Amino acid sequence: MAEAVPRVLGSRWGLGVALLAGAAMPLGFAPFNQWLVPVVALAVLFAIVTVAPTRRALGASYLFGIAYVALSCYWIYISVSHYGGGVFAGVLVTMLLTLIAALYPLLACALGKYLGRGNRCRTLVLALPLAWVLIEWIRSWLFSGTTWLTVGYTQIDGPLSGIAPVFGTYGISLAVVLIAGSLAGVVLRPARTWLMVFVVTLGVSLLGGWGLDRSWTAPQGEPIRVALVQGDFAQEQKWLPQHRLATLERYRHLTERHFGADLVIWPETAVPAYYHEVSAAYLDPLAREAARYGTTILTGVPVVDPVRNIAFNAVARLGVPPAFYYKRHLVPFGEYVPFRAVFGNTLDVLGAPMGDFAAGESSTLLLVAGQRIGVSICYEITFGKAIAAALPAADLLVNVSNDAWFGDSLAPYQHLEMARMRARETQRYLLRATNTGLTSIIDARGRVREHGPLFQPVVVTGQAQPRIGATPYVIWTDYPVVAGVLFGLAGSALWPRRRADGFSR
CATH class of the missing domain: 3.60.110.10 (Carbon-nitrogen hydrolase)
Known part of the structure; x- marks a missing residue:
């Protein structure tokens, strides 16, 4: 039974599950404000990417991104078709931008899977979460930049929002994906070790949201x-x-x-x-x-x-x-x-x-x-x-x-x-x-x-x-989070390789 979940998620069924997980992501943002949904949806995606063969993992991450962007940003069609170039231009531009924006989750998962090198712990606890935040940050300035659909925004009414005055939206994103990564470990192998990793990650994140939530201004x-x-x-x-x-x-x-x-x-x-x-x-x-x-x-x-x-x-x-x-x-x-x-x-x-x-x-x-x-x-x-x-x-x-x-x-x-x-x-x-x-x-x-x-x-x-x-965020903006992410990814890349590289499978 314990191996049934990884086997299903790593199969072709995982592609459909990834699509559904991406379709659930908009529920985390306003006006729905279901801040737990992105944690679960990302945990499902990370689990699929970890256990699936490389091509299937990348396909799943792209389908996740397409559903995520298309259902969250369908309003692009309204902007272009009603106030721009008409229906044809609206359909064309919306499809094109959706397919392009969906590349960002694909890139994050590809980088995380590669740096994880087939080690489930390293992939879920370190490589995938850090790669996700890095790509979110790159997306904020590449090609003029956009922060729309940054995962941290989903927590504005949740217990992690206290991180914002210190580490900003990307600090919240980091907490979300770290929790999601450890939860994915529990999904794939509900053993005591993974449960402890999840509880510690969740506890530290919640403690950070509570402990950092103070009046930094007057x-x-x-x-x-x-x-x-x-x-x-x-x-x-x-x-x-x-x-x-x-x-x-x-x-x-x-x-x-x-x-x-x-x-x-x-x-x-x-x-x-x-x-x-x-x-x-x-x-x-x-x-x-x-x-x-x-x-x-x-x-x-x-x-x-x-x-x-x-x-x-x-x-x-x-x-x-x-x-x-x-x-x-x-x-x-x-x-x-x-x-x-x-x-x-x-x-x-x-x-x-x-x-x-x-x-x-x-x-x-x-x-x-x-x-x-x-x-x-x-x-x-x-x-x-x-x-x-x-x-x-x-x-x-x-x-x-x-x-x-x-x-x-x-x-x-x-x-x-x-x-x-x-x-x-x-x-x-x-x-x-x-x-x-x-x-x-x-x-x-x-x-x-x-x-x-x-x-x-x-x-x-x-x-x-x-x-x-x-606030501390005003003083140092996104630099501490980005530096920490880069340091962590460098550590993942230099981590001794102890088993065959799962990225090539």
Whole structure:
């Protein structure tokens, strides 16, 4: 009986089991938040990769990745088909990106199986878990980078989230895959030794989540009153000239009702025109009126640099003088078209509605109501190191986004989940204003204090507590985890080989 499980998982049946395990992975992320599911699903994958012949193991890991990505990120089809190049382009791009993204689990499992060299203990306890985290980290910067579906995010409401202020999302990922690896050992051989390894790994991880969960930062001054405006404009109408006036009037109307708040925040590109086109007639008078009530307005708006003749996706602090933050991490095809020198205008059907944006160069802080605000725009909130660059100087964090691109899908919930992790890592309040939702006030522990619904115009109001100080993660970001992973993988590679290399079978 003890050998039945390894025999089944190592057979062709293992391919189907891997597919099902990958299909279960989205349940770990928002809005489902079943944080135990990824531990079990990864344990199943690691068990299959360990006992299956090499080709079958790699096939299983690729099927796992395809199911994982396809069911988690089907919203890519919505973004491309509805707001880009149509149904055919949506199907083609979604399939292509899914097949490419599924290569990352394949690469992690291939590396782990190779370094494990047929030794079950080394493969499950060391090689596979460390290879998984290494590939997750490489994925965060390779080809402009993405952290979407990083396993650590699944634990934002679980007992491992206390690791975040010290070792960040990848530290949580490491704990998850180490637990999964030891659990896989129990699945393959439920003997006392493996049970002890699992219990120790689980215990140390849970103890780390509890022991590291402390207040690394401190409140500074009194809370400020905030109002986050969610305009709710459909993406297909947002940039049409005939809708511009109605858009501006809705934002004015929603804002005027909350004059008296210290800070009012509008979403990414809430103003569907360049700053210089509407500043004199609309933005400046609105800022003067707000200032009479002690209110400062931050808004997303495209800005043109007339000297260099380039445009930025920006957040503006309205007033005299205005101040700007320029988005640094741009989304390919959403904000600029890559390879334009090669393809010219051929790929414009997938590009930004206002043409290519240029990237900003620094994490400029905006001074509002006596507080220093660290600003990010949309996708930037998914990069922990980028958000940490504004700290410890920033007292509060602000993220503006336009998630209308995602339609009615899982993506707005996943995006909010990543924003919550940034608040948890930095122990700062994070104010997130979006066009269509989910607009939220997030506290320094990553908990949503106030939020608005999807696809409704609403103003989310509340208080935000400025904080000072730096978490360990802010100081060293991902370097300790990456260094530890590389050191562990090097040790696995140098570990004396005591039996035939299972990778070649």
